Amino acid sequence: MSAAPNGKPVGPTLAELQKTLSSVINGSASSRENALAESWIDLAGQTISAKDRLDVYVDAWFMRLEESLAEDFPKVRARFKSGEWEALLRDYFAQSPSQSFTLARAGDAFPAFLSEKLQVPKWLADIALFEKALYKALSARDVDVWNVAELQTFDEEKLEALSFDLQPSVTLIESKWNVFDPDVEFGSNPDLIDSFVVVYRDGFTPTSRSVAADEFEFLRQIANKATLGELAQEFQETNWLVWLSEAASEGLIHPRLK
């Protein structure tokens, strides 16, 4: 660091300082950048080193993100030993740095990250999707439960053309493994059984319900804006009217009224 005419060292600009310190904190800094950041630190006549001072931020950065993800993905977390989990998260945050104003969104790309990891079993990414759906439901936009009895006031033409939106708290997830059943304990691997679940919010509490393949397909078509006429035709052999009224009373769907 050279000196300005007033004797003060000429330091980095705000932009240089923030760029370099960010990379020191998130662990992406080169050794040259680490040394540069340390050279900017005023030790104030004390023994504690510049590196130890910077490490307060470095350690807090990882701890905060790790705590947040461990809380949001408890079942995924439980599958890893501490060292493996830490390595996995360092990898994840290098690839998907947190960009949200809230820590609650730091894990949004985690299920997709897991699904691309060759060393991670595919079903674990399905569990991550499920856990993400639960925390998404927690803070999704509030909506009123729609009363299915309202349908009785519609004429036939309007009924035929009616389609629905899934409520903002709802996520539909399928897996080739029985990973959604809360009662199934799996020490090593889950069983290879096609499973379907709908995650939603009951009042303010996130919850989920396992559904059969045909009901799942029904809900998926609702999400794809199928009309009531189309649904009635495609699912005529099934209990679709019961599914529809259950979905309404659980607050899963809302009619798209013009």
Added chain:
Amino acid sequence: MRDSKQLRLFPDLGIGLGLRVPHYAAIREGRSNVHWFEALSENYMEDGGRPIHILSEIRRDKPVALHGVSLSVASVDPLNPEYLKRLKTLVERVEPALISDHCCWTGFAGENLHDLMPVPFTQEAIDHIAARILQVQEFLGRRILLENVSSYVSFKHSEMTEWEFLKELLVKADCGLLLDVNNVYVSSINHNFDPLDYVRAIPTERIGQIHLAGHSEREEGGERFLIDTHDAPVCDDVWALYEETVSLVGPVSTMVEWDADIPSYERLEEEVMKAERIRKKVAL
């Protein structure tokens, strides 16, 4: 002490507590004796869910201050319009008595480090931060408070002390200071300055709120090094500094932050009642 006729930029709300999830029950059951609550803005900026309902319910009975951690007012990144929009929506919904964030940057190039990063005390930083505070205040239509952060590094190229920096910044940005007395103390130990020099230098009318908190301590080569952990009672030195501050500034909205190893609600109130006793003692 501050003359009671002196211009006040911010209301004195009395003593308050940081609103945290474990306290919801005690507050909703009417077991609360504090005058106001401080809510962490980001926790209530989601699209929906339980927290904002509870905050609105609490707000019906008591004043609320909104305290943010992600404004990143010192960052060289552009201000985040989505964040500001959500903050404004929250402000309109809650009608807070005070709005604050920190004098820090929290990220760079779109990344959020989720930490309160210190700034160098330079003219460049004053100009940069002041311009952005003015922008935020214009957008929200009201004056905000900036909080001094605890820091573990300071920079060789700083051109002034932290208090000289804040003094100029507050006037230039026409904003208030949320004086965190514990942060002053923590930084004074970590950077070897006299905390009294700090509190005596701040223009009193700019101090709109006070934070108190506990910290943790470690030893480095026989010297103390403090970390702002909010996991312990307020220490005696910080109480003494608070008393000195109140005697200079007069009664200012004061609250205790306790975010880890959170004790019972009753224990927390016991802690903040010490602030009430000091406020009363100094007022005599």
